[in-house]
Amino acid sequence: MNMEHPSTRNILSRSSDTGFIRRLALTVVSIFVLLMAVIGIAWFVMHPHDPSFAVTSLSVSNFTVSDSQITSMYEVRLTVTNPNKKIQLILDDFNVVILYSEVVLSMAEVQQPLLLVKMSNKSVNVELVMKNSVKLVQENLVKEWNKGVVNFDVKMVVRVRFEAGIWPSKEKILCVYCEDLDVEFYSPKNTGKLLGIVKNCHIVDAKP
Numbered sequence: 568m569n570m571e572h573p574s575t576r577n578i579l580s581r582s583s584d585t586g587f588i589r590r591l592a593l594t595v596v597s598i599f600v601l602l603m604a605v606i607g608i609a610w611f612v613m614h615p616h617d618p619s620f621a622v623t624s625l626s627v628s629n630f631t632v633s634d635s636q637i638t639s640m641y642e643v644r645l646t647v648t649n650p651n652k653k654i655q656l657i658l659d660d661f662n663v664v665i666l667y668s669e670v671v672l673s674m675a676e677v678q679q680p681l682l683l684v685k686m687s688n689k690s691v692n693v694e695l696v697m698k699n700s701v702k703l704v705q706e707n708l709v710k711e712w713n714k715g716v717v718n719f720d721v722k723m724v725v726r727v728r729f730e731a732g733i734w735p736s737k738e739k740i741l742c743v744y745c746e747d748l749d750v751e752f753y754s755p756k757n758t759g760k761l762l763g764i765v766k767n768c769h770i771v772d773a774k775p
Contacts, residue, residue: 615729615737618656618683619648620768622721622745623690625761630712630752637705641665641673641695643721646765649683653731656683660726663693667719670704673697715752717759721745721768742772 624644631638643663649656661677673695683689711717723743730736745768752759 613653613731615654616650617741617770617773618658618727619650620723620743620745621646622748622761622766622768625719625748625750627750627759628757630757630759632709637697637708639697641697643693643695645691645693646688647681647683647691648688649686652685655685655730657681657728657730658683658725662724663695664722665695665719666722667704667708712752712756716762717750717752719748719750721748738775740774741770743768744771
């Protein structure tokens with residue numbers, strides 16, 4: 568009669584359990600890696616394009632100069648375009664900054680997420696208020712203002728979510744720059760509007 572010692576049975580049982588757990592873990596990891604590879608290939612094939620941005624209007628109102636400060640209000644009108652044929656975009660955490668000589672004058676956030684279906688565009692209005700400014704910026708800005716034209720820049724930082732059917736969404740943070748926005752001021756010089764045609768913006772940084 569073959570009598571197996573109890574401790575031997577326990578060792579074999581533990582060994583069997585350990586082997587099963589290892590095989591299960593390996594299977595789960597393999598499935599996960601395969602799934603990630605399939606998703607990566609799918610997004611590579613779809614080749615999502617970043618949205619494009621343009622400033623269609625920039626107006627300044629209530630521009631007031633005193634000995635100690637400058638106050639003004641800005642309204643920026645943007646057009647955002649989704650160039651993708653198979654992917655819709657959702658833009659949120661949408662922050663807009665207006666600058667003069669690389670110095671921030673004012674900033675604001677677009678409150679509502681922006682949904683862009685395939686091959687579409689939408690307009691966004693952003694209002695900003697400026698109160699006070701550093702002395703050097705104030706002096707240079709007033710000089711340009713007295714000549715009738717002031718050059719501004721607009722910068723945006725926005726989170727973009729790419730969505731395509733059943734596939735998991737993909738996100739990216741974009742830094743967008745709109746340069747050389749000449750605003751002409753009219754008599755009595757407290758209001759101004761963008762000169763020329765629509766100004767296209769360019770993406771200077773993109774982070775996944």
